[in-house]
Each structure stands twice: as structure tokens, then as C-alpha cells.
Amino acid sequence: MATTIKSATSAAMSAAVHRLANTVLLNEEEVDFFEQLQINRVAYQRGEDLVVDGDDFRVCFLVRRGWAIKYKITKAGRRQIIGVALPGDFIGLHINFQRRASYSVAALTELETAVIEPIRLLEVYQKYPVLASGLDWMSVRNFNILSEHNVSLGARPASQRILHFMLELWCRLRAIGEADKDGFKLMMTQEQISDTMGLSLVHTNKNLRKLQREGLLSMNNGIVGFPDPARSIEYADFDERFLENFQESRLVASALSR
Amino acid sequence: MATTIKSATSAAMSAAVHRLANTVLLNEEEVDFFEQLQINRVAYQRGEDLVVDGDDFRVCFLVRRGWAIKYKITKAGRRQIIGVALPGDFIGLHINFQRRASYSVAALTELETAVIEPIRLLEVYQKYPVLASGLDWMSVRNFNILSEHNVSLGARPASQRILHFMLELWCRLRAIGEADKDGFKLMMTQEQISDTMGLSLVHTNKNLRKLQREGLLSMNNGIVGFPDPARSIEYADFDERFLENFQESRLVASALSR
DNA sequence: CGTTAGTTTGACGCGATTCAACCTTCGTGG
């Protein structure tokens, strides 16, 4: 069962602020406001559902710690994982007035979230334009990630698809300081990877092993690495642009709205 | 080449306003403002590219007439169509400060667009909260469509996938009055359908024929119909929720922000 | 030490791609 956490006492800035600050120039007031948004915290256990397809769903989750997935189950009983949410990621950011969830959300690990009322996000848009730009940028980034998954699912063979996904996770985790140049801790089972990639478990396993044999990927008790990153990026047709932090845009965004 | 259209003289409300009005309650001032956003119009010919992957891309397009596609080309030379934009749809709504396009956009038909500067969208968020809610709802809807494509690509066999897509287009076109209960005019070739569905042209063709033989779909010189809609919806595992107009939410959105 | 969750491997069959050909429609120009 979900546990409600009483108060926000963490001294460190949240992962989300860290990411926002990489995108737009926030002043102290904005940082404070954004941290206050995260007062209402809820924790979940590994495997627990935050949201079930069809539920009433009018709030927005911000992941603070741990990994989560968005997924759907087809009539035929297949599960398709639509996205992986890492610390600092929003789930249902603009869902605002969608009465019912059109997907489910589950915790891949122990998970700590902040639950944010949509009305407070309206405040952001009306009072804190720079912060709002940051949120918009986050949606764009999510959209880019989903688009890239579309390309993978529709137009890339299994091994490229899997390697591309691993590279994506690596990039995203580095942006929040949860991975370094050597690799990262993968919090997914092969079954979860296969449901993300639209492949069977068996085929996923065989291609993971093939990638390791060919030196494009390493996996040792949950730690994923890339022996020769340049070669992996080339092989997977990976384009880092879609995850870039848009450093230049910090200037643009702040110029536009001050 | 793209042609610039001098002035906005259309008496009728744009398709976009029509769609927005189905979602949120707009007052006259908001409608006027939104129509004025669309003054800067550009037309394209069938097959022409509006945006090429890698281009500078800081504006936002609103489709007024015709169909367009967003797509990417993989290193291996395969094209994946990421989305189809119909009248009233935005392309790059929140792209704001993304310096370069991470995808291409092409006109499927003769196309009339309005080009909107991101700075004017900021105005919307600051001065017209109800309009802004409407825009957010449009992004959510786009996100839902893309998610559903993900499910199709990852977890549905060819014939379901194709039929699902046809049903999606039917629903979206009805929402803007460009389709009725009998069907719609499909402005895509089978090659374009196959690139959207992540299938080969040959396999797409065979499955289209199969769907027709089985009475799940009809196609007569470009007009797509569904002899028995309920059966098609059942077969394709189609869930209309993700395209709903959220009539209830009109109340919510306006209550929130007045 | 047994149980459960997760990984690994082989064998077989189906669904999707590829190659190749032919057909229809339509616009264009001799």
C-alpha cells in the first residue's frame, strides 16, 4: 500500500529542480516555489500500481526517487510499456482535466513521488513564466523520447532497438547524476525491457547476449556499460540531440520572459 | 515552393478554434485573440517539406487545411512516420526553444498553415488561461495519440494495427467535421500508411485487402468506410476514450481559472 | 534446502520482409 510521508525535510534540491536549472535560469523564488509544490509526498513499493487504466486521475506525479513505468494492456493480454519515468520526471504533467487515466503506472523500484494538484500548475503558468518554460521543455523532451521509441518500434531491428534504449537510459541518468561514463544500474528485468521494446522475452534475451558478445554492451549484476560508446552509438543509430539539455536555450527562455 | 498568403480574410472560424471550443469555454475575446494568432499564413504543395530534420526550427505551425506528416529517416534509410497532422492540429506546439528540428514535416496534400511565433504563445499562457488550458489539452491529446501508436507498433499484429489507425483517423476527422458516419476521404498512399504502421508496403497491402474481404473496412476510390463499426472497433481493440472531447472538462477548466 | 523470480538456450512455426512481376489510372505530349 502507498504510504504518505509527512513532511519535506530533504536539504538537497530535488532532481526535478536540478534538471530544470539545467534548462532555464531560475531565481531563488522560483526554486522555492517549485520545491514547495513537492510537499505532498507519497511512496510506493516495488511492483505497486500508482494509477490503473480507467481510474479517476486528475493529479500529477513528480518522481523524486526510483523508477516507474507507464503501460497499457491490450485486449489480447499483451503489455506495452509506453515510457519509463526516472527521478525528476513528471507523470501526467498536463493531464489536468482528463477524467480518467488512459494508461496504468507502476513502480519498478521503491518509489518516492510528489503529488501535485493541477491547479497549482496553473499558478506556475500565471506567475512564474520561466518555470513554466521549464515545464514545457520537459513535455517536449518527453514527447521526443516517445517519438524516438516510435521510430525504434517501427523501423529498427531488435538489437538496435534494445541498444538504443539502453543508451537513452544512460543519457537520461547522467543528466540527473545517477550514471557516470562507465554505466548505470539498470532497474528493469528483461521481461520489462521486452515489453518496452515490443519484443518477446526470449528474443530480447538472445539479442542482449548478442550485443554483449559483440562488445556493444556489458551487463554485470545489473550494471550496464558500453565498452566502446562511440561504436554503440553508431550501431544503434542513436542521436543524442533529442535528449540535449539545450544550454543555449537558457538564454532564449529568460530573454523572452523577463 | 512555399507561398505566403497576404491576409486572413476567412469569415468562418478556423478548425482549431472549433476544436478548442469543444474542449474549453472560450469567450469572444479569446476567440478573437486566437484567430489573430493565425494571421501569418503559409501554403505548401503536396509532397513539399515544411521542416527538415536538423533545420533551425523555432516556430510553431497550425494546420488550417490539408494533411501533413511528421517523420524521421533512420540510418538504414527507413522512414518512420511519427504522426499525421489534420486541420486544427499544431506541429511543434511547445518546441519553443528547441534550436533544431529533431524530425521532418511534409505536406501530404495541398496544405495551408498558420505560422505562430513562440513568444505569442507565452502571451496566451499569461493572459488567456482558458485558452492555455485548451492548448494543453491539445498536447495531451497528441501525446495520447502517439502513445496509442506505440501500443500498436509494439503489441498489435498488422491487421489490427492498420484498422486501429483507420478508426483513429475517422474519429479525428469527425471531430472537425471532415468525416461523417459513413467514412472519410483518406489522403494517404499505402506506402505512407505502411511507414506509419512500421510495416512493409506489400504486407500493408495484403492486410488492407484482408480487412476488406472480412468486411471490417471498405475502400472505394479513396473513401474509407466501416461496414460494421462496432465490429471493427472490437476487432481493432480501439478505445475511443483517448480521443474524446472531454465535454465534462469544459466546466472544470473554466471553473479553475475564472 | 526448497521456493520463487529472473535468465538462458534450443527447436519449431508463423508473420513480416524482400524480390519480382504485372496491373490500373492518370496526366502529358507527339
Add this chain to the structure above:
DNA sequence: CCACGAAGGTTGAATCGCGTCAAACTAACG
């Protein structure tokens, strides 16, 4: 008016990537 080429649709046959079935293996945990 017909000849032609281009674009799009249709179909069969061979091949291959991926899914399914089945079974064994490993690690973590009580």
C-alpha cells in the same frame, strides 16, 4: 487520339526475423 511514363495498387514465392513452446539453470531469500 493514341503512346507513353510515372505513381500507385495488387499478387505470388522465397526468405528471415521474431514469437512460442519447452526446459534447464542461477541467484536471492526464508
